[in-house]
Amino acid sequence: MGKLKIIVSTTSLFCTRIEWALKLKGLEYELTVEDWDKGKSELLLKSNPVHKKVPVLLDDGVAVAESKVILEYIDEKWKGGDLYPLLPQDPYERAQARFWAQFADDKCVFGTWGAACHADALEKEKAVESTLESFGYLEKQIKGKKFFAGDKIGYLDLVVGWIPHWLGVIEETGGIKILDAESFPSLHEWAQNFIKIPLIKECVPPRDMLVNYSTTLLSYLRSSAPNKP
Amino acid sequence: MGKLKIIVSTTSLFCTRIEWALKLKGLEYELTVEDWDKGKSELLLKSNPVHKKVPVLLDDGVAVAESKVILEYIDEKWKGGDLYPLLPQDPYERAQARFWAQFADDKCVFGTWGAACHADALEKEKAVESTLESFGYLEKQIKGKKFFAGDKIGYLDLVVGWIPHWLGVIEETGGIKILDAESFPSLHEWAQNFIKIPLIKECVPPRDMLVNYSTTLLSYLRSSAPNKP
Known part of the structure; x- marks a missing residue:
């Protein structure tokens, strides 16, 4: 599996929640930081062509956008065993x-x-x-x-x-x-x-x-x- | 278990999706239809005090509001066996x-x-x-x-x-x-x-x-x- 990447901007409150989730799960990730002074990156436009917004999670060839959707994805993909659950079970x-x-x-x-x-x-x-x-x-x-x-x-x-x-x-x-x-x-x-x-x-x-x-x-x-x- | 109820209004497109989900699952339900001419019902105001909107699913003493949240609730509460899955597994x-x-x-x-x-x-x-x-x-x-x-x-x-x-x-x-x-x-x-x-x-x-x-x-x-x- 390739390393997880998150396309973020440094100040976005919607991005920080994704970092927290990955850390709670004990998953390693790299940040790809958008520089708004240079306009939106090719990677962002390609990975989230609909909304063109951060955060986007890049996981082994697929891109997941919208922060609450990403949180659920993380919780569902990495679940069970010692992995930290984000959502309750009930x-x-x-x-x-x-x-x-x-x-x-x-x-x-x-x-x-x-x-x-x-x-x-x-x-x-x-x-x-x-x-x-x-x-x-x-x-x-x-x-x-x-x-x-x-x-x-x-x-x-x-x-x-x-x-x-x-x-x-x-x-x-x-x-x-x-x-x-x-x-x-x-x-x-x-x-x-x-x-x-x-x-x-x-x-x-x-x-x-x-x-x-x-x-x-x-x-x-x-x-x-x-x-x- | 008490019978499922949905608080609906006849014309709300957000309500119809809940009925479809319950029918696909093979679950019986009753409709409690809001009459806007009389104002919002006590039951609606009590069951969804935050948004005061239909649909609300009443399931054995608990109330679930917001149509996409209700769909996920239905899919998670009644899952496995012969029950129709609404969301994919992956x-x-x-x-x-x-x-x-x-x-x-x-x-x-x-x-x-x-x-x-x-x-x-x-x-x-x-x-x-x-x-x-x-x-x-x-x-x-x-x-x-x-x-x-x-x-x-x-x-x-x-x-x-x-x-x-x-x-x-x-x-x-x-x-x-x-x-x-x-x-x-x-x-x-x-x-x-x-x-x-x-x-x-x-x-x-x-x-x-x-x-x-x-x-x-x-x-x-x-x-x-x-x-x-």
């Missing part, structure tokens, strides 16, 4: 993990970026309120547990694993506050613990790189917004 | 089915409704072109095969199974043309064959009901569009 628990993963990506990732992006104060406030409501659901899910999956890191922990290192950066650069310890004590505690785990921490990009990226992205998004004031 | 084929299912929902379902919804001719043309491109990907996926999964109906066939009975209705009521036999010969042939299968056909609502629903929905969406002319 069908209902699996359904719950998938439901909340989709919810977290749709409402929390894009909700947070949306709120950070707004220049208009009233629109921003509305977007923050809506995003706080979404984070409230995550708070209920983690309450009383060490990880979303229970006692061990699982699929949903990886999907929401951007919160500890990315959320503070978006809050700072976007002029919003989402995750305060009083409103979301369990989620806050989970975030503090999750990022301390060596396997998790070692895949996280330096904070100043995220701050630079977020500042540039928000500036671009605000200047190209269709309804900018 | 991890890469499973990943491909999930990738295209998400693509088809994001780009083809919402692309078609979006194109039908536009009142402005230029915007409508652009939206149709983009949707045609998305359908082009489905055409490539089905080319040379009887079903998306190969020789038997599978998960992806169920997810794109709205095309034979719903697409013509949206085209007619929305003043667009997407699926002509010359541009998409394989997809067109698949659609013609799929809807003839008795198990598939028996879950499909009468055409005039879909026409009424689509006419009302498009009229509502056009009148509430933020950028209407």
Whole structure:
């Protein structure tokens, strides 16, 4: 078998979850890092011609795109024995993990970026309120547990694993506050613990790189917004 | 075990795929039909408090929401033996089915409704072109095969199974043309064959009901569009 490769960009929160999954499985991999200054690579365009987005997992001649699809692929291809399971075994628990993963990506990732992006104060406030409501659901899910999956890191922990290192950066650069310890004590505690785990921490990009990226992205998004004031 | 129930609305294309899955598995179920004129039912609000949307599968005390999550739940809970498999066994084929299912929902379902919804001719043309491109990907996926999964109906066939009975209705009521036999010969042939299968056909609502629903929905969406002319 050829070595696993992941096509990534350094700052993409959707890429980090794939690295974590491969590390939990004990699989070796190489990173092929996209350099956006040079445009999208031939390899990326060939491997994910539909969406042309990172991450893409290259596994012995096949390419798998879309981060949650990749996580399931990894869990299904490398399963059993000593291999770390990402999703729970019970069908209902699996359904719950998938439901909340989709919810977290749709409402929390894009909700947070949306709120950070707004220049208009009233629109921003509305977007923050809506995003706080979404984070409230995550708070209920983690309450009383060490990880979303229970006692061990699982699929949903990886999907929401951007919160500890990315959320503070978006809050700072976007002029919003989402995750305060009083409103979301369990989620806050989970975030503090999750990022301390060596396997998790070692895949996280330096904070100043995220701050630079977020500042540039928000500036671009605000200047190209269709309804900018 | 209590009898399976699905909370549905008669015209929702996301609900029909669940009925098909249960029938393929040979499972009995009851429908609990929402009546939108009376507002959302207590049962729906209790069973899917996050999205408050149909379909929801009620299985012996637990509720599963989001149609693609429900399909996977059904396939994982009732598997093995004589039970009909919805997803393929191979991890890469499973990943491909999930990738295209998400693509088809994001780009083809919402692309078609979006194109039908536009009142402005230029915007409508652009939206149709983009949707045609998305359908082009489905055409490539089905080319040379009887079903998306190969020789038997599978998960992806169920997810794109709205095309034979719903697409013509949206085209007619929305003043667009997407699926002509010359541009998409394989997809067109698949659609013609799929809807003839008795198990598939028996879950499909009468055409005039879909026409009424689509006419009302498009009229509502056009009148509430933020950028209407």
